[in-house]
Amino acid sequence: MKLLSWNVRGLGGVEKRREVRSLATEKRPHILCVQETKLLVCDDSVCSSLWGNSNYAYSFRPLVGASGGLLTMWDCSEVEVWSSVSQEHALIIHGRFIKTDDEFFLTNVYASCDIRAKHDLWVSLSTRLFRWRRKVCLRGGRKKVSSAWR
Numbered sequence: 001m002k003l004l005s006w007n008v009r010g011l012g013g014v015e016k017r018r019e020v021r022s023l024a025t026e027k028r029p030h031i032l033c034v035q036e037t038k039l040l041v042c043d044d045s046v047c048s049s050l051w052g053n054s055n056y057a058y059s060f061r062p063l064v065g066a067s068g069g070l071l072t073m074w075d076c077s078e079v080e081v082w083s084s085v086s087q088e089h090a091l092i093i094h095g096r097f098i099k100t101d102d103e104f105f106l107t108n109v110y111a112s113c114d115i116r117a118k119h120d121l122w123v124s125l126s127t128r129l130f131r132w133r134r135k136v137c138l139r140g141g142r143k144k145v146s147s148a149w150r
Contacts, residue, residue, distance in 0.1 A: 001097055004029035005108070010038040011046070011071075020050045030078040030097065033108040037069030047073060059084035061091045072108045089121045 004027055008016055011034070024032055032051070039046070042060040051058075055076040063069035070091040074081060081095035091108045111121060 001031075001100075001102075002027065002029045003031050003033070003106075005033040005035070007035040007110070009036050011050075011069075012038060017046075017049045021052065024051055028075075030075050031093075031106060032071075032073045033106070034071040034073075035069075035108065035110040036063075036067060037071050038063050038067065039069045039071075042069075042071055047071075057081060059086070059091055059093055061086045064088075068110050070108050070110055072106070087124070089117070090124075 004024065006020065006023070008020060011017055011020070020032075020034065034050075037060075039060075040062050042058070042062075047056065047058050050071075051073055056073055057076050058071060058073040059081075060072075061068075061070040068089070070086075072084075072091050072093055074093070074095075078098055079095055080098055081093045083094045085092040085094075089110055093106050093108075094104070095106075096103045109121070111117075
């Protein structure tokens with residue numbers, strides 16, 4: 001299972017998209033989580049500029065105000081996603097890794113700077129974590145990337 005997570009601080013520029021594509025081409029992740037896209041809209045042309053022409057799918061949450069925006073992409077030959085849920089500051093996918101048949105929940109997070117909003121987000125996510133009883137991965141954050149499999 002290869003996961004890649006990056007707070008890009010904006011995908012509006014061609015150069016930043018090239019950087020993401022270069023990293024994705026080099027690392028060939030099964031799942032790519034991008035935080036702070038700063039995009040209102042994300043479509044197939046944006047995603048193919050990041051992933052290339054191989055078999056991929058994606059889930060997107062637009063920015064709010066001047067920050068945020070989440071994008072989760074996956075290699076469809078490696079990952080089967082059954083559902084995607086978008087909530088404030090988080091994008092959650094539920095699926096399985098095809099080769100191992102391991103079911104998972106993956107949450108791509110971009111936390112608010114507001115302490116109350118951050119607290120509410122983690123309370124909400126913690127509640128879900130205990131209910132899922134499957135492999136769980138959290139990716140994202142403000143500046144550092146964090147992840148945990150339970």
